[in-house]
Structure formats: structure tokens, C-alpha cells
Amino acid sequence: MNIEELEKEKNEGIDSLPLQERRKFLKMGLSVTGVFLGGSVLSLTSISHASNQKNADMDIPAEGQYPYPKHYGMIMRQNRCVGCELCVEACKQTNHVPNDHGAWRTAIQEKITTENGSEKREFRPVLCNQCNRPPCVRVCPTKATYKDPETGIVVMDYKKCIGCKTCMAACPYNARYFNEEKYAIDKCNFCIDTRLAEGKKETACAAACPARVRIFGDLKDKSTEIYRLLHTPDSKIWVLRPDTGALPNVFYINA
Amino acid sequence: MTNNSLSAIFAETADPRLATPGMNRATIFFLIVTIVGLSCGVLAFIFGHHTIYNNTREMPWGMLISTYAFWAITSTGLCMYAAMSHVFGGTRMGMVSNRMVWMSIICIMGAFATIGVEIASPHRMLLYNIISPNPLSNIWWMGTLYGLAVGCMIIEFAGIVTGLGKLALVMGVFGALAEVLANSCLGGVFATLPARPYWYGAQLPIYFLTSAFLCGAAAAVLFNYLAYKIRDEKMSTSVHLAVKSAGKAMTLVLILYTVATFWRLVSFYVGGPELGRTAADALISGPLAINFWVLEVCIGLIIPIILIILSRLENMSMLAFAGFLILVGQFVARYDLVVAGQNVPQNLGWDNLPTHFSYVPSFFEFGVIAGSIGVVAFGFLMGERVFGKTFTQKEHH
Ligand code: SF4
Numbered sequence A: 001m002n003i004e005e006l007e008k009e010k011n012e013g014i015d016s017l018p019l020q021e022r023r024k025f026l027k028m029g030l031s032v033t034g035v036f037l038g039g040s041v042l043s044l045t046s047i048s049h050a051s052n053q054k055n056a057d058m059d060i061p062a063e064g065q066y067p068y069p070k071h072y073g074m075i076m077r078q079n080r081c082v083g084c085e086l087c088v089e090a091c092k093q094t095n096h097v098p099n100d101h102g103a104w105r106t107a108i109q110e111k112i113t114t115e116n117g118s119e120k121r122e123f124r125p126v127l128c129n130q131c132n133r134p135p136c137v138r139v140c141p142t143k144a145t146y147k148d149p150e151t152g153i154v155v156m157d158y159k160k161c162i163g164c165k166t167c168m169a170a171c172p173y174n175a176r177y178f179n180e181e182k183y184a185i186d187k188c189n190f191c192i193d194t195r196l197a198e199g200k201k202e203t204a205c206a207a208a209c210p211a212r213v214r215i216f217g218d219l220k221d222k223s224t225e226i227y228r229l230l231h232t233p234d235s236k237i238w239v240l241r242p243d244t245g246a247l248p249n250v251f252y253i254n255a
Numbered sequence B: 001m002t003n004n005s006l007s008a009i010f011a012e013t014a015d016p017r018l019a020t021p022g023m024n025r026a027t028i029f030f031l032i033v034t035i036v037g038l039s040c041g042v043l044a045f046i047f048g049h050h051t052i053y054n055n056t057r058e059m060p061w062g063m064l065i066s067t068y069a070f071w072a073i074t075s076t077g078l079c080m081y082a083a084m085s086h087v088f089g090g091t092r093m094g095m096v097s098n099r100m101v102w103m104s105i106i107c108i109m110g111a112f113a114t115i116g117v118e119i120a121s122p123h124r125m126l127l128y129n130i131i132s133p134n135p136l137s138n139i140w141w142m143g144t145l146y147g148l149a150v151g152c153m154i155i156e157f158a159g160i161v162t163g164l165g166k167l168a169l170v171m172g173v174f175g176a177l178a179e180v181l182a183n184s185c186l187g188g189v190f191a192t193l194p195a196r197p198y199w200y201g202a203q204l205p206i207y208f209l210t211s212a213f214l215c216g217a218a219a220a221v222l223f224n225y226l227a228y229k230i231r232d233e234k235m236s237t238s239v240h241l242a243v244k245s246a247g248k249a250m251t252l253v254l255i256l257y258t259v260a261t262f263w264r265l266v267s268f269y270v271g272g273p274e275l276g277r278t279a280a281d282a283l284i285s286g287p288l289a290i291n292f293w294v295l296e297v298c299i300g301l302i303i304p305i306i307l308i309i310l311s312r313l314e315n316m317s318m319l320a321f322a323g324f325l326i327l328v329g330q331f332v333a334r335y336d337l338v339v340a341g342q343n344v345p346q347n348l349g350w351d352n353l354p355t356h357f358s359y360v361p362s363f364f365e366f367g368v369i370a371g372s373i374g375v376v377a378f379g380f381l382m383g384e385r386v387f388g389k390t391f392t393q394k395e396h397h
């Protein structure tokens, strides 16, 4: 299904979503305003907007519930993506991603549908969601993958990775790969070592995107574009596979 | 312990009747199978695990993981039956419980051999499992508990052999506890992954435990039958009764397991996530259908039931053959479980992906499987040869 069709989908109503599920998103500063396609797509909006709804069972969390000083996330303005894959290339260069055995940190997924005889192409950028409740971190026997205490980014300590591949099985987003040079599992880390550490404000993929699809930033910083986009009232924001409870930090909108 | 006392012990336990050329040939054959098979796995450390095994980013686990689970589950089953008859006494299976302890150790060795060449960097595990443990990780608990279990069982077995009955009893209880918990964590490894609806859910750990009781009983029947077969000897009445009660347990659990399998599959078709249903489709009508219907259901469930009925639990060769078929079915069932959990693309509908990824184990993966069978067969024959008398003497407490 493409985005326009998705927007035409019937909102199944948040009542079908357990209260607990809604609370989880509240903890991230977002509230759920819609459920689509049997819960596989959620629409989210800012809490400030939700507070206007005066919905009794929506307790608004106080600021600072997110446990890390920084809260990095990314918004994909999905309908802008043209599938040029400059982001993929930039990532490979910047982060020395090997060229084979299915190694990639970010990818562009493509869907071709035919509608009234005409072909329709749709692109969806994906990468590690730096989940707030990352299954990969929970399952790792040796804490080789963990949430960076400063940024909440899910990072690797290669020397500790025993290569059991449980994290690959656990990730709902197929975000992890075997890095043969490191002989360990590897993944996107929002360029924490290759760019953020040097003071750059954007990931390589976000910087390389000619269509400005990828908006990267600190969700806690009210001056960032990502904050503004996430808190625009009535915008439809969704995440991938919300049903797995991983609480992703990569959001999708059409803008 | 001095050499003298060691050889005195072995003189007590060994079964010289098995020092025949035929036995020697069989033992050497399985030793070679072990060495050649596991060498396939050792090659992974030279050429890269990613090159010689057919696992991919999308399907990181394959036949080595399922075979590991199969041996580990069988080990748990054997160990539990042995511990129950040691602790509670009075069960007829007590008569053959020493053999079950030994085979439980051997089966877990088969499991360790398989996982040892599956994991990319086991040497890192030795260090970081200890200095950087993650108590939330099922894998950590599973590895630690199986390690503990095998330690306890080796001490238990040493106690049995040297006549230290109390020590053996206590260690047997700890070993069995560790095995059950480890088995549960093994189920939990799969059961706690919401990303994989085919695995996710509360049923799976119980399912694994049920399978342990099934495989344990089937292995008990089979190995005891073989133990007398290689000696070309008739079972004594008490051993016959022991194997018969193992057969009874096997029948009962076979029914439980069939029921559990039925409802497990039904549950995917009454609702729940699409990914789970599509995974179940792989077994019912997709790429795993032959595995499921022919090997899991016919060979692993239906024919054994018929054989058991025909044998009336008296005809030992028929019963043993049923046990063998059950083990074959369970081996395939573990494979299908591991594969079906991963072979539906998580982003189905994008990138023109097939409904099910195809996975065929590589030559080297088959090699490792053969190696693990070699480990168990070699261990069985060596056990009969070196500890044969211990296996048939009365219970040790
Ligand atoms: S997307 Fe996958 S790899 Fe990234 S944090 Fe979430 S579970 Fe881990």
C-alpha cells in the first residue's frame, strides 16, 4: 500500500490499542491519534496537542522521562524520497560498511504498484530505529550492544560480540548485519563515532539527501526541526511495526 | 586419584564383552565421522562463518541452531527422567537411569559441539560471559545453565561410578534443575522475540519442555534397546520393564506434544499478526510442507503411534524403531521451527520480496550435523564399553 492510500485508510480508532500501548508512546512525548491496518501503522502526534483533547485516560508525562541527556531521532519525509540512494552511498563511505554479505546500515525499500494501468513507485528509507526498548540490547548475552548512556543511541562494543546473532533475530527492522572485518555484528549508530563525535549535527545520510527526506536531531531540543515536525498539530506521524513494542525513534510523515 | 585406583574403577565398570572387532570398527567409524564432520565447522573459523554457512542477514539462524536445540532438548529429557527415578525411586526406569545420565551428558556434548562452531567468536564468550554478563539475556542464562548442568552431571556420573551415592544424588538433582531451567531459557530465547510472531508467546517454553520429555523418553527407549542389541543379549526382566515404562512415558508425551502442535498451529489461523500466519503457511502449504507433513507428522507422530500400538509395549525392536522415528521427527520439527520463524520477510510487500525466503543448509552445515551425530554415537559406544556394568547394576542409592 502506498502513502496516499494509507492516508485514505479508515482510522480504526485508538480504542483498539491497549491503554498500556498508548502510555508507552506518551513516555516518548508522543500520543497515538490513530490506528491503521490492524495496528501495524499508528499515527502519532505531539503531547501538547493531545493535552488539548482533554482525554481522561491520557496522563501527560512530565518532561525528562526519557532517561538519556540527548534523545536523537529521525523523521523521514517519506513521500519526498526519490530513491537515488545517495544516502546509502554516503553511509557506506562514512562508516566503512563492507560491500557484501548483506551489509548495509541504511537502505531504500521500493514498492511498485499498478493503479489504473499506470505504474506507481514508492520509496521508503529504513535504518536502525535506535529503539527506546531495543530488543537487540535485551537479548545480547555479553552487553556487546547497548544504549549509549549519553545519547541513547544503540551502539556496539565489537570486542564483546560473540556472534550468536540473537540480536539479528530479535530486531524487528532487519537493521543488523555481520561485519566480516570486525567479525562481529554491526549496525547504524547515527554516525555517533564518525560524525557526531566531530561536532557535526547531522548523520551522513541526512546530510547527503538531496530531497531533504531525513531530518535528524535531538527530540529534547525544542529548537530543532525534528521537534517542530513532531509537534505540528494534526500531522500524521507513523512508525514501523509499532506492535513489537520496541518504541522506535525513526518516524515517518508525508510533508 | 592414582592410575591404579582409576584402572581399578574401570575394571569394575567396563564391559569386556564389548571389546570385539565389530565394536572397535563401529567406534572408530563414529570417531572419524565426528572428526570429519566437526572439521567442517572448524573451517568456518578459517574461511569465515558467513562464507561456509548459508545463513543470511534476514535468516541469521539455520540448521546448526536447530540441531543444537534438538540435542539440548534431548539431553534435558534424559536428565529429567534419570533424576526423577533417582530422587523418587520406585519408578521402573531407575533400572536404566545411570545410562540415561551418561547419554544426557553425551547429548549435551553433541549440542555444544554444534553451537561451538556456529557462534562466530566463542573465545570472546569465555571471557565476556563472565565479565560482562547481561542478566536480561536468555542466551546468557541458557549458556550458563547448560554449563552448570553438564558440570553437575559429570560430578554426578563420577559419583555413580565411584560409588559415592549421596554425592551423585545431590548432583543429579542440581543437574536436572539446571537442565530444566536451561531448557526453559532456550525456549525463552525464541519465545521472547516480538519481532518473530511465529516464535513469540508464552506457549513455546512449555512446548520445548514437552519436547524434552518426548525426546528423552524416545532416546531412553532407543539407547537401551541398542545397548542390548550390540551385546546380542536379551534384556533382563527388570530392564525390559524399565524400557517399557520409558515407552509408556513416550506414548503419553507424544499425545501431549501432538495436541500442543495442533493448537499452536491453529492459533496462527484464528487471528494475530500476519507474519505469524504466513510463517505457519510455510509448514502447512509452503516450502516446509514436505518436512512438516511427511517428516514431522507422518514419520514423527503417526507411524510411531501405530508402531507403539502394534508393539503393545512388549516388542522392543518395534518400540525402539518408534523411538528412533520420533527423534527424527523432532529433529525436523526443530529445524522447521527455527526456519519458519525467520523465513517470512519482515518487510514483506516491499522490494518485490518472495513470501518466504529460501534457505538450504550448506554442505558444511550438513557436515557439522553429521559430526554431532558422530559425537553422540561415539559417546554411546564408549559409554557402553567403559561403563557398561554401571549401566545395568541396580540403582546407586
Ligand atoms: S532497530 Fe533493531 S538494531 Fe536498531 S535498536 Fe531497534 S532492535 Fe536494535
Ligand code: SF4
Residues within 6 Å of the ligand: A139, A140, A141, A142, A143, A144, A145, A160, A161, A162, A163, A164, A165, A166, A167, A168, A185
Ligand atoms: S551477536 Fe553479538 S551483539 Fe548480537 S546478541 Fe550476540 S553477542 Fe550480542
